[in-house]
Amino acid sequence: MRLAELNLSDFKRIAKQKFGYPDEIIDFLEKNRYRISGVGSFSQVWIHPTSNIAIKISTEYDECWLKYAEFVKKNPNIHFLKIGRINKLEEFYIAFMEKLKRNPKGIASQSMSDWAEVFIDKNGFEDFEPRSRHNNPRVKKRIIKFEQDNPELVKAMRLLHKLSKPPCYFDLFEPGNFMKRNDGTIVIIDPLYFGDE
Numbered sequence: 001m002r003l004a005e006l007n008l009s010d011f012k013r014i015a016k017q018k019f020g021y022p023d024e025i026i027d028f029l030e031k032n033r034y035r036i037s038g039v040g041s042f043s044q045v046w047i048h049p050t051s052n053i054a055i056k057i058s059t060e061y062d063e064c065w066l067k068y069a070e071f072v073k074k075n076p077n078i079h080f081l082k083i084g085r086i087n088k089l090e091e092f093y094i095a096f097m098e099k100l101k102r103n104p105k106g107i108a109s110q111s112m113s114d115w116a117e118v119f120i121d122k123n124g125f126e127d128f129e130p131r132s133r134h135n136n137p138r139v140k141k142r143i144i145k146f147e148q149d150n151p152e153l154v155k156a157m158r159l160l161h162k163l164s165k166p167p168c169y170f171d172l173f174e175p176g177n178f179m180k181r182n183d184g185t186i187v188i189i190d191p192l193y194f195g196d197e
Contacts (some may be wrong), residue, residue: 003030021033025057025094026044026046027056029046029055032048033048033049034047035047036047036050037054037099040190041060041064041193041194042058042059042060042061042062042194043056043057043058043059043060043062043065044056044057044059045057047099051099052098052099053084053096053098053099054096054097054098054099054100055094055095055096055097055098056093056094056095056096056097057092057093057094057095058092058093058094058095059092060091060092061091062093062194063167063168063194064167064168064192064193064194065190065192066086066093067163067168067192068081068160068163068190068191068192069081069083069086069095071160075159077152077155077156077159078152078156078185079092079152079153079156079185079186079187079188080188081097081098081100081187081188081189082097082098082154083095083096083097084096084097085100098181098187100179100180100181100187100189101179101180101181101182102179102180114128124141124175144193150186153186156188157172157188157191160172160188160191160192162176163191163192164192164197167194167195168192168194168195169192169193169194169195170191170192171190171191171192171193172188172191175188177189
């Protein structure tokens with residue numbers, strides 16, 4: 001799916017409004033039948049039942065997610081989030097992106113997290129405390145199968161580790177950092193976290 005194919009009716013409706021702070025946007029969304037789909041450390045994601053766009057509103061400045069957004073616009077990959085316009089409001093922002101489904105927890109999610117752990121462990125990132133789970137034969141078998149079954153996803157995850165520079169660190173150890181499109185494609189939604197140097 002390309003962003004041009006997204007239904008932009010809610011974007012146009014919201015873009016006409018004049019907002020100063022995230023609270024004003026949230027009030028507008030609540031009055032117009034949007035509901036919260038997800039909440040992170042720095043943001044809320046809102047969806048509408050008749051739209052295929054999700055609206056991400058930062059409640060604090062999120063340098064790392066903006067870094068990811070800029071990266072995916074320049075480096076397309078089927079497993080990267082499709083992100084449209086980002087409106088900045090002082091230190092906050094509102095972003096328009098594709099609406100996704102929660103990735104059910106299970107072997108695929110666990111394999112992604114295992115793979116991320118092993119990848120970091122093998123590459124010896126200074127900010128990661130190795131858990132050395134790749135010595136477990138069962139985990140190793142899952143990793144090998146995951147790499148064979150998901151070459152494009154592995155490529156995407158390898159690309160993203162290049163973004164891991166202070167203060168933004170690689171964060172693909174949690175299944176919640178992955179969602180799915182309707183066609184089942186796994187999408188990386190939030191691969192970096194903000195940390196102290």
